[in-house]
Amino acid sequence: MKELELRISRAILRNSVRELIEYSDVDVVIVGAGPSGLTAARYLAMNGFRVVVLERRLSFGGGIGGGGMLFHKIVVSSEALPILNDFDIKYYRDDEEDLYMIDSSELMAKLAVGAINAGAKIFHGIHVEDVIYRENPLRITGVVIQWSAVVMSGLHVDPLFITSRAVVDATGHDAEVLQIVSRKIPEVGISLPGESSAYSELSEKIVVEKTGMVIPGLYVAGMAVAALYKLPRMGPIFSSMLLSGKRVAEIIANDLKKK
Ligand code: 48H
Numbered sequence: 001m002k003e004l005e006l007r008i009s010r011a012i013l014r015n016s017v018r019e020l021i022e023y024s025d026v027d028v029v030i031v032g033a034g035p036s037g038l039t040a041a042r043y044l045a046m047n048g049f050r051v052v053v054l055e056r057r058l059s060f061g062g063g064i065g066g067g068g069m070l071f072h073k074i075v076v077s078s079e080a081l082p083i084l085n086d087f088d089i090k091y092y093r094d095d096e097e098d099l100y101m102i103d104s105s106e107l108m109a110k111l112a113v114g115a116i117n118a119g120a121k122i123f124h125g126i127h128v129e130d131v132i133y134r135e136n137p138l139r140i141t142g143v144v145i146q147w148s149a150v151v152m153s154g155l156h157v158d159p160l161f162i163t164s165r166a167v168v169d170a171t172g173h174d175a176e177v178l179q180i181v182s183r184k185i186p187e188v189g190i191s192l193p194g195e196s197s198a199y200s201e202l203s204e205k206i207v208v209e210k211t212g213m214v215i216p217g218l219y220v221a222g223m224a225v226a227a228l229y230k231l232p233r234m235g236p237i238f239s240s241m242l243l244s245g246k247r248v249a250e251i252i253a254n255d256l257k258k259k
C-alpha cells in the first residue's frame, strides 16, 4: 500500500482535474457568488442548464456578510419573499415597518446551499480576468480565468479558459467583467459611468428592470447593473439583488432555448 500522503494528493488531483475539465465548457458562467449570482445560479440550474459560478474569494455571499454597517441583519421588501421561500430562508416582519428581516449569515449560507442543491457548481479562489470574444457577429463566448492566489502574488502566469453560451457579470459595485469589455473591446460601445448616490426606492425598482443582456453572450445582474446604467444605490436592502438574479436567469433561459 502506498503512503497515505500520496493517496490523498492523487485523489484530490484526480477528482479536481476531472471536474475542471467537465466544467470547462458550460451553458452559463456566473462571475461572482454574491446574492445576485447565487440566485441566478439556482434558477438556471433548476431549469436544467449547466452552470458554473466563479468566485475569487474563498467564501460565499459577496456583500451580504457585511450586513448594514456590520450589523447582522439584511432587509428585503415583500416582493422578494417568494425567492426566500424557494431557498428556505427564514425571515420575519419588522415591528414597525413593512420590511422583512433576515440574518446575514443565514442568507449567505442558504443562497449557496440553494444554488448547489439545484445543481450549480461553485469554484472558489478563481478570478475572472478577461473574456473570450468572436466577431461577425460580435459575441462573448466565455471567460479567461486565473487562480486568485496568482493574481494576489503579482506573478506573471498565463491563464486558462472556460467557454460558455452566456456569461453573467454578477461582480457587484465594480462590474468587473463589463469594465474589461468596455476597455478591451471598445467597438461594442459599452461605457461604465458607475453608480449614482442613494435613492433606495427608485434603485430597487430599476436595477431589476435594467437587468439583462448587454451584448450577445454577456448579461448583467445585481449591483453591476447600477454601475452600467448610473442607477442610484440602495444600501443594505437586498430585494433587487435577489429579483435581479432571478430575472437574469429567466432571460438567459429564454435566450438559450431559442437557439
Ligand atoms: C471572480 C469576482 C470578480 C472577478 C468580483 O458584491 P456582491 O455582493 O454583488 P451583488 O451585485 O450580487 O450584490 C451587491 C450587494 O452585495 C451590495 O453591495 C449592495 C446591495 N449594495 C448597495 C449599496 O448601496 O452599497 O458580490 C460580488 C462577488 C463578490 O463575492 C466578489 O468577490 C466577486 O463577485 N467578484 N469573482 N472574478 N473578477 N469580481
Ligand code: FE2
Binding pocket: 063, 173, 223, 235
Ligand atoms: Fe453595496
